[in-house]
Amino acid sequence: xxxxxxxxxxxxxxxxxxxxxxxxxxxILILIMQIWLLTAVLNVSLEGVETxxxxxxxASTLLFLSGVALLRYLPNPIRQxxxxxxxxxxxxxx
Amino acid sequence: xxxxxxxxKPAYEVDFPIERVEAEHVSRREFAKFLCLVSGGMAAGxxxxxxxxxxxxxxxxxxxxxxxxxxxxxxxxxxxxxxxGTKMPFILVRPSEHEWFAYEQKCTHLSCxxxxxxxxxxxxxxxxxxxxxxxxxxxxxxxxxxxxxxLDVVVKGVDVFVRERSQA
Numbered sequence: 001x002x003x004x005x006x007x008x009x010x011x012x013x014x015x016x017x018x019x020x021x022x023x024x025x026x027x028i029l030i031l032i033m034q035i036w037l038l039t040a041v042l043n044v045s046l047e048g049v050e051t052x053x054x055x056x057x058x059a060s061t062l063l064f065l066s067g068v069a070l071l072r073y074l075p076n077p078i079r080q081x082x083x084x085x086x087x088x089x090x091x092x093x094x
Numbered sequence: 095x096x097x098x099x100x101x102x103k104p105a106y107e108v109d110f111p112i113e114r115v116e117a118e119h120v121s122r123r124e125f126a127k128f129l130c131l132v133s134g135g136m137a138a139g140x141x142x143x144x145x146x147x148x149x150x151x152x153x154x155x156x157x158x159x160x161x162x163x164x165x166x167x168x169x170x171x172x173x174x175x176x177x178x179g180t181k182m183p184f185i186l187v188r189p190s191e192h193e194w195f196a197y198e199q200k201c202t203h204l205s206c207x208x209x210x211x212x213x214x215x216x217x218x219x220x221x222x223x224x225x226x227x228x229x230x231x232x233x234x235x236x237x238x239x240x241x242x243x244x245l246d247v248v249v250k251g252v253d254v255f256v257r258e259r260s261q262a
Contacts, residue, residue, distance in 0.1 A: 031133050041144070046240060050147075057137070057140045057143075060136055060141075064130075067133045071126065078115065
């Protein structure tokens with residue numbers, strides 16, 4: 001079996017850390033854009049302007065969905081370690 | 095060869111098969127999920143504003159409504175009034191003999207009650223020192239982001255009426 005991943009992990013041990021930090025930073029940026037959109041929509045709504053509301057809602061929803069998609073790339077070292085332990089235990093029991 | 099039997103798992107481990115480290119760990123992973131939850135809230139809030147404006151449009155006055163008699167409001171005075179169908183307070187002001195203006199009484203900044211000051215001939219918000227032009231409702235100074243919502247005033251004989259502002 002290839003040990004490429006293991007070699008990668010050893011070469012760059014803080015990769016998980018970097019990945020998590022990157023995802024959190026992107027999520028914060030998404031949130032800032034959404035706050036800006038909501039503020040703009042509230043302002044135009046109070047001014048009685050009819051445009052902008054639905055496009056802003058669509059944009060905000062797309063940003064949210066992109067954030068959800070980003071969660072897929074979140075590393076989960078605890079679960080990965082548990083799965084590895086369970087797999088190891090399964091192999092031993094055979 | 096006999097293999098030694100392991101003792102049975104304690105009941106608590108069967109009931110709650112989650113490791114302590116997982117139960118107590120508040121990770122950046124969870125923080126990221128929380129950010130995503132707030133992001134969903136923002137999207138829902140933006141949608142709520144759009145839906146509310148579409149299905150619950152803001153109050154519009156239909157027709158003319160009599161507010162008071164001309165002699166009930168002296169020059170430099172203010173007459174507060176309410177309209178049916180809204181909880182919004184309004185004020186009728188009379189800066190000079192033949193000038194009548196009606197505005198919403200809520201400041202566009204943080205909804206404090208505004209008042210007309212005859213000494214400065216401006217509408218003032220005492221909370222954060224916002225000032226509005228009494229003749230147009232436009233912001234002269236301070237934090238309010240928008241002009242005051244204005245109604246048209248019509249004087250017919252001794253009766254003073256208000257109506258929704260014409261677009262022209």
